Amino acid sequence: MSSEEGIKTKKAQDFGKWYLEVISKSDVVDERVPIKGSNILMPTGMEMWHAMMDRLDELLKGIGVQNYYFPLFIPEKLLKKEAAHFKGFVPEVAWVTHAGKTKLSERMAIRPTSEIIMYEMFKLWIRSYKDLPLKVNQYANIVRWDTKMTKPLIRDREFLWHETHSAHATEEEADKEVKVALGIYNKLVSGMLGLEYLELDRPEWDRFPGAEQSVALDAVMPDGKILQVGTVHNLGQKFSQAVGIRFVDKDGNKRLPYQLSYGIATRLIGAVVGIHGDDKGLIIPPAAAPVQIVIVPIYTNESKSKVMQKCGEILGRLEEKDFRVHLDAREQYTPGYKFHEWELKGVPVRIEIGPKDIEKGQVTLVRRDFLERIAVPEDKLEEQLLEVMDSIGFQLQKRAKELLKVSDAKDLKEIKNKAEDGGFIRVDFCMKESCAKKLKTQTQLSVRGNLFGKNEKAGKTCAVCGKAAKEKVYLAHAY
Amino acid sequence: MSSEEGIKTKKAQDFGKWYLEVISKSDVVDERVPIKGSNILMPTGMEMWHAMMDRLDELLKGIGVQNYYFPLFIPEKLLKKEAAHFKGFVPEVAWVTHAGKTKLSERMAIRPTSEIIMYEMFKLWIRSYKDLPLKVNQYANIVRWDTKMTKPLIRDREFLWHETHSAHATEEEADKEVKVALGIYNKLVSGMLGLEYLELDRPEWDRFPGAEQSVALDAVMPDGKILQVGTVHNLGQKFSQAVGIRFVDKDGNKRLPYQLSYGIATRLIGAVVGIHGDDKGLIIPPAAAPVQIVIVPIYTNESKSKVMQKCGEILGRLEEKDFRVHLDAREQYTPGYKFHEWELKGVPVRIEIGPKDIEKGQVTLVRRDFLERIAVPEDKLEEQLLEVMDSIGFQLQKRAKELLKVSDAKDLKEIKNKAEDGGFIRVDFCMKESCAKKLKTQTQLSVRGNLFGKNEKAGKTCAVCGKAAKEKVYLAHAY
Numbered sequence: 001m002s003s004e005e006g007i008k009t010k011k012a013q014d015f016g017k018w019y020l021e022v023i024s025k026s027d028v029v030d031e032r033v034p035i036k037g038s039n040i041l042m043p044t045g046m047e048m049w050h051a052m053m054d055r056l057d058e059l060l061k062g063i064g065v066q067n068y069y070f071p072l073f074i075p076e077k078l079l080k081k082e083a084a085h086f087k088g089f090v091p092e093v094a095w096v097t098h099a100g101k102t103k104l105s106e107r108m109a110i111r112p113t114s115e116i117i118m119y120e121m122f123k124l125w126i127r128s129y130k131d132l133p134l135k136v137n138q139y140a141n142i143v144r145w146d147t148k149m150t151k152p153l154i155r156d157r158e159f160l161w162h163e164t165h166s167a168h169a170t171e172e173e174a175d176k177e178v179k180v181a182l183g184i185y186n187k188l189v190s191g192m193l194g195l196e197y198l199e200l201d202r203p204e205w206d207r208f209p210g211a212e213q214s215v216a217l218d219a220v221m222p223d224g225k226i227l228q229v230g231t232v233h234n235l236g237q238k239f240s241q242a243v244g245i246r247f248v249d250k251d252g253n254k255r256l257p258y259q260l261s262y263g264i265a266t267r268l269i270g271a272v273v274g275i276h277g278d279d280k281g282l283i284i285p286p287a288a289a290p291v292q293i294v295i296v297p298i299y300t301n302e303s304k305s306k307v308m309q310k311c312g313e314i315l316g317r318l319e320e321k322d323f324r325v326h327l328d329a330r331e332q333y334t335p336g337y338k339f340h341e342w343e344l345k346g347v348p349v350r351i352e353i354g355p356k357d358i359e360k361g362q363v364t365l366v367r368r369d370f371l372e373r374i375a376v377p378e379d380k381l382e383e384q385l386l387e388v389m390d391s392i393g394f395q396l397q398k399r400a401k402e403l404l405k406v407s408d409a410k411d412l413k414e415i416k417n418k419a420e421d422g423g424f425i426r427v428d429f430c431m432k433e434s435c436a437k438k439l440k441t442q443t444q445l446s447v448r449g450n451l452f453g454k455n456e457k458a459g460k461t462c463a464v465c466g467k468a469a470k471e472k473v474y475l476a477h478a479y
Numbered sequence: 480m481s482s483e484e485g486i487k488t489k490k491a492q493d494f495g496k497w498y499l500e501v502i503s504k505s506d507v508v509d510e511r512v513p514i515k516g517s518n519i520l521m522p523t524g525m526e527m528w529h530a531m532m533d534r535l536d537e538l539l540k541g542i543g544v545q546n547y548y549f550p551l552f553i554p555e556k557l558l559k560k561e562a563a564h565f566k567g568f569v570p571e572v573a574w575v576t577h578a579g580k581t582k583l584s585e586r587m588a589i590r591p592t593s594e595i596i597m598y599e600m601f602k603l604w605i606r607s608y609k610d611l612p613l614k615v616n617q618y619a620n621i622v623r624w625d626t627k628m629t630k631p632l633i634r635d636r637e638f639l640w641h642e643t644h645s646a647h648a649t650e651e652e653a654d655k656e657v658k659v660a661l662g663i664y665n666k667l668v669s670g671m672l673g674l675e676y677l678e679l680d681r682p683e684w685d686r687f688p689g690a691e692q693s694v695a696l697d698a699v700m701p702d703g704k705i706l707q708v709g710t711v712h713n714l715g716q717k718f719s720q721a722v723g724i725r726f727v728d729k730d731g732n733k734r735l736p737y738q739l740s741y742g743i744a745t746r747l748i749g750a751v752v753g754i755h756g757d758d759k760g761l762i763i764p765p766a767a768a769p770v771q772i773v774i775v776p777i778y779t780n781e782s783k784s785k786v787m788q789k790c791g792e793i794l795g796r797l798e799e800k801d802f803r804v805h806l807d808a809r810e811q812y813t814p815g816y817k818f819h820e821w822e823l824k825g826v827p828v829r830i831e832i833g834p835k836d837i838e839k840g841q842v843t844l845v846r847r848d849f850l851e852r853i854a855v856p857e858d859k860l861e862e863q864l865l866e867v868m869d870s871i872g873f874q875l876q877k878r879a880k881e882l883l884k885v886s887d888a889k890d891l892k893e894i895k896n897k898a899e900d901g902g903f904i905r906v907d908f909c910m911k912e913s914c915a916k917k918l919k920t921q922t923q924l925s926v927r928g929n930l931f932g933k934n935e936k937a938g939k940t941c942a943v944c945g946k947a948a949k950e951k952v953y954l955a956h957a958y
Contacts, residue, residue: 032603033550033596034557035587040600041548050546067529069520071512072589072620072637078513095577096589099624100570108514110551110575110589117512121519124511130811141551141620145578158551332609 011279015223019274026282026344029152037150037157044345047290048269055192059184065135073108074117082242088209092144110143118165119243128248129169137164153270161265167257174258181232181262193272194285194397195219196404200449205433212236215452220403221274224422226476229271232262276396282346283368285396286389293325294342298335298354311353321382348392369395411463419443424476428469430462439464445475489758494702498753505761505823508631516629516636523824524748526769534671538663544614552587553596561721567688571623589622597644598722607727608648616643632749640744646736653737660711660741672751673764673876674698675883679928684912691715694931699882700753703901705955708750711741755875761825762847764875765868772804773821777814777833790832800861827871848874890942898922903955907948909941918943924954
């Protein structure tokens with residue numbers, strides 16, 4: 001529906017405008033719905049999401065997570081149970097107050113996240129240490145009535161996500177599970193999608209409301225700004241205390257479990273589009289592409305039947321080898337129109353088959369990243385496709401890695417000089433919120449946290465205030 | 480978590496009580512969430528739903544349907560666009576009136592269905608006959624604040640569903656698509672799940688608000704009452720007229736497309752549980768079972784390593800053949816406990832492997848429906864499993880068919896005599912709503928409609944009022 005015209009904006013010149021153009025023309029999102037901060041997820045975006053969640057589901061099941069579905073509504077009284085959590089979310093909560101013509105006796109929050117409603121059930125499900133660990137996942141829609149400027153996929157008032165919640169008998173086990181969760185996200189975000197990011201342990205004032213530790217995956221977008229694409233929260237015993245979850249341990253003592261919650265939202269689609277796309281449109285990494293290969297027949301009236309027969313034969317061969325392949329047999333469009341449309345939608349590989357190809361026993365293969373055309377002998381096709389797809393994945397990840405710049409700065413002057421370069425600036429820092437606020441006012445940079453699990457040693461003085469430094473932290477402009 | 484005790488209620492004695500017991504003990508639903516009409520979908524229920532939707536997705540893609548996601552919120556003004564539609568849904572709509580501390584300038588409905596919000600976009604997407612047919616699906620949560628008694632999965636205030644919406648250039652094409660949609664539902668509901676139902680064309684007063692025709696899939700539950708498990712609505716041009724969707728046809732004229740909407744909800748899980756289950760718990764048809772085969776090792780300290788090795792070997796062999804198989808290696812539970820748990824959860828086939836089986840080169844196979852134990856030589860296992868699973872599917876469908884009783888009645892006296900028998904009563908009917916109301920008051924039976932596409936001829940007089948009959952219709956007690 002949107003493929004008749006190409007992307008007009010150059011990515012390098014105006015990333016923001018390019019992004020809005022590409023998500024709409026590549027059939028990822030349609031913004032024209034008459035509800036602010038809501039969008040339509042279009043087929044290309046939707047199928048990318050399904051592919052990501054299928055892979056995630058496999059990974060989560062591998063660590064013993066099971067799927068559930070919890071209610072959209074959370075009664076106000078319940079949401080208030082954990083004070084910091086409530087305070088953090090209440091400014092963004094959408095409230096249901098009426099049903100039909102009746103005013104509800106208690107208003108209901110539309111879930112901005114599901115800790116409280118899930119943990120009300122954990123209280124019933126967890127009785128003994130034998131019930132632990134408990135690992136619960138759901139795929140759901142989330143509403144956060146953000147008052148900031150909305151941006152499709154990156155800041156929506158309604159979005160889709162997965163949220164996994166676990167409860168453990170000991171602190172050690174919970175700490176270990178943080179690493180397990182990060183490992184799963186690495187397989188998804190880096191392994192499948194070819195994105196690069198830092199795992200940053202957020203400073204106290206920037207944690208998930210109610211969490212003791214929030215480790216975020218921070219990727220760098222092509223405009224140099226940081227996009228948080230996932231988070232793992234160590235909740236300690238705060239929620240189990242607030243909600244009243246208790247288990248009997250091996251010695252018969254009642255104890256509070258330690259909890260985790262972690263999630264990834266449709267924002268991740270925005271990162272893939274923004275980081276991998278080019279001036280022709282999307283480029284979807286082969287591992288995540290709903291269609292990996294599109295076959296476009298090229299024929300005259302005379303050669304049509306021969307060409308279509310060969311296309312069908314190649315389609316069958318590739319399907320048998322489990323490639324996700326599509327034959328574009330539409331008669332109302334020219335090959336040129338089709339090339340353009342599939343480039344826009346980011347299909348990693350195109351195969352063109354015409355009468356000359358058939359004569360020579362070859363097909364023409366075009367890779368989406370370099371748009372390079374190569375003739376491949378028919379009998380080498382499967383082999384070449386595997387190589388080309390590997391190579392596309394590798395090239396995309398290489399480009400993504402180049403965006404992830406880290407440079408050091410030792411004082412405010414150096415920070416200011418580097419503030420417009422994009423990526424991360426690494427500094428020694430005092431870890432005072434007041435100092436972070438001062439930095440933000442003067443430079444628009446936020447303190448994104450220290451590198452998780454790496455124990456990077458801080459120098460002596462805070463790069464901002466000059467007082468004693470406590471941690472080495474990463475600064476950046478954030479979305 | 481819920482498997483320590485078996486089902487106490489006999490299905491044949493008190494179906495309603497049995498149903499509530501089985502859905503909770505078999506890990507399908509947990510009702511104990513503190514929100515009326517909402518439940519937790521538990522892992523067994525959730526995975527059944529995923530399996531059903533995976534199959535449906537395949538079928539829908541086969542007819543050119545694509546996946547989208549539309550907003551949860553529908554502004555009140557929009558919802559009012561189709562008058563009958565609004566009037567039909569407004570008594571059940573949950574309204575969002577506030578976000579954070581701010582009162583919204585226009586209140587937002589939580590979608591009770593998505594016609595209006597989708598068709599606002601159809602208006603933008605459909606310009607020419609080349610854009611037709613347009614076939615759009617979404618998987619979503621739906622809220623209908625039903626004031627009737629709620630019943631888990633059967634009548635929930637929030638439920639999950641798929642809804643497919645299509646737009647066509649001609650009336651003929653739309654009429655044909657009704658049959659295509661019913662064909663897909665037949666492959667899912669009968670082919671995959673082994674349920675039996677009638678396709679009934681609802682009388683005018685019982686159609687989807689705004690539809691010109693509603694064809695429903697009516698299954699019979701073991702208590703003789705009817706459960707509507709899916710519907711296909713022919714919307715004609717009512718919505719395209721109300722919303723203002725127009726396309727330019729081949730001759731350059733502006734015309735209104737003809738539309739369809741059809742959906743199936745998590746209620747279908749309730750039908751599978753209710754119809755196939757027995758006094759031991761669930762029985763999941765093999766085609767829909769997330770786990771088709773569970774392997775339970777039986778060993779003493781001495782034989783443990785030998786038994787576990789054999790179990791691992793069999794697991795690998797069956798996985799290779801694409802059976803969905805699980806090895807229950809938990810050490811804290813006895814084999815008896817495991818048998819009981821997997822029977823409760825409805826896994827179609829259990830394989831027991833002990834030292835004696837190994838000696839004899841066999842395994843013990845237990846089918847869930849008859850709980851019959853047979854020794855199977857190891858080298859015949861795959862072959863036998865295929866046969867047994869086919870046979871379980873066949874037996875379940877046979878039982879379901881027996882519930883689908885239809886008997887004829889020629890007057891009110893006969894109707895009353897048969898009213899308590901369950902299933903359908905077929906009568907000649909005048910098609911007046913007043914007459915249907917009278918029938919309902921006197922017998923609690925509803926007019927469910929006439930058999931779709933069968934043109935059954937009516938006799939001369941209405942079985943209720945004695946005046947001229949127009950149609951042969953099916954009466955039943957409905958959920």
